Amino acid sequence: MCPGEQPGARGHLAERPHPGVGVQPLIRTASLRGFAPLVSELGGDPEQLLHRYGISTEALAGDDGLISITAHDQMLDAAAAELGCPDLGLRLADRQDISILGPVARAVRPSATATEALECAARFLFVHSPALTIGVDDDPWNRRGVIALTYRKQLSESPYSPQAIELGLGLFHRMAVQLLGRSPGLRSVELTHGPLSPVDRYLDFFGADVKFDRPVAALCVERRILDASFATADEEVRLAALDHLAGTYSDPAHSMAGRVRRAVGERLPGRVPPLAEVAASLAIHPRTLQRHLVVEHTTYGQVVDDLRRDRSHRFITTTDLSFTQIADLVGFSEQSTLSHAVRRWFGVSPGELRRRSRVSR
Known part of the structure; x- marks a missing residue:
């Protein structure tokens, strides 16, 4: 599953094994595995793209680096447009x-x-990126014996x-096939935007009907698939891996600062609010x-300041909103207050x- 973020450290490798609170949402560099050779095959310059979005080439040397998910996502969209490859996301998933x-x-x-x-x-999944979530919902079409495996990105933190x-959805599907050793009983695919490629491309990739402009991205599968057994099952190994995850990583969303x-x-x-x-x-x-908050080495004022900084950077660099509108969106009563804060932050x-930001694009 592929696919949070913020300024200053955008594209830099993080020193900690997972993102913390108060910084832009991140994603592990493993999500770009195969990106450089794919861009090269399409006639592009992967190093130029990485540099443009503040991602060091060294970051892609391993899977465990952390980069801005906004930079990651914007680079994918730009590469697809500039290389004339509308199915770039699906090709990378492959x-x-x-x-x-x-x-x-x-x-x-x-x-x-x-x-x-x-x-x-x-x-x-927060270990891979705290901006992404997967879940199990009811089938949006109310089909008997069908459920929706959902894939969401936290849009309040990253565009x-x-x-x-x-x-992300393409990789979700490939993972299901890999784990089950067969088709996951896919009945339809829900995408939250219109077709980027000819519809036949989606049918070829997923092997099922694809519905566009839907509220939530999802793979709609037969409910019975949830009971499917894995040939790779090993309870001792699973428990050891879970103990490692629980003891090594903490979900930033569950920390007091995150709440x-x-x-x-x-x-x-x-x-x-006070x-x-x-x-x-x-x-x-x-x-x-x-x-x-003190135990987490922060304060209420710092959490608010970090939130304002992160959202201000995103609105300024990724939208055409006026600075007056942005000031209101981040809780400042005047544009001048936003201007002073931006100078302090950046x-x-x-x-x-x-x-x-536009020159670099």
Whole structure:
């Protein structure tokens, strides 16, 4: 499964094994496995593309580096457009397999059933990228005996990318086939955008009907597939891998800073709520909330500042919204306040930050 983010450190390798709170959503460099040779085969310059989006070529030397998911996704969309390759996401998915999930794959492979594998992947997908989630929903068409395996990106943290969605959903499908050793009983595919390629290309890749402009990206499969047994099942190996994941990685969304960031983000645009109001929404005493944040080496003010910084950077560099509109979206009462904050965060004015991002594109 392929496919969060923010400025400053965009494209740099992170020192920690997983993204922390207060920085842009990230994704493991394994998601770009096969990207450079594919671009070269299409007549493009992968190094030039990587440089343009602030991703070092050294980052792709291994699978465990962390890069901005926004830079990752925007690069895929740009490469597809510039190389005249509308099915770039699907082509990249064809070059990948479950091993791109690294430590998560080591717990998924020895699962006994598809249900067990999905539960593990859903629980620990944040190790690959905290901006992505998978789940099991009811079939959107109310077909008997059918469920939807959903694939979502957190759009409040990183913009939508058609190519990244096709890469992610395409890889989701390939993983299912790889684990089951056969077709996952696919009844239809749901894509959240219109066709990028001729419809026959999608039919050839998925082998099933594809429905476009749908609310949620998903693979709609026969419910019985959840009980399918894996030939690779090994309970001892699975438990050891789960212990490693649980002991090594912590989901940033479950930290107090992550919960606060989400609570504040849900109230924007509009005024930033005081700490006491957020504490009440989390059913916790304000002092207890502050103590938790101290343990996580941050403060309420820092969480809010990080959230504003990250969203401001995204709106300035990826949209044509006016700076007055952006100020309102991040909870500033005046454009001048946004301008002062942007200079503090990035050392340049909002206009210069936008100009530089467009020149680099």
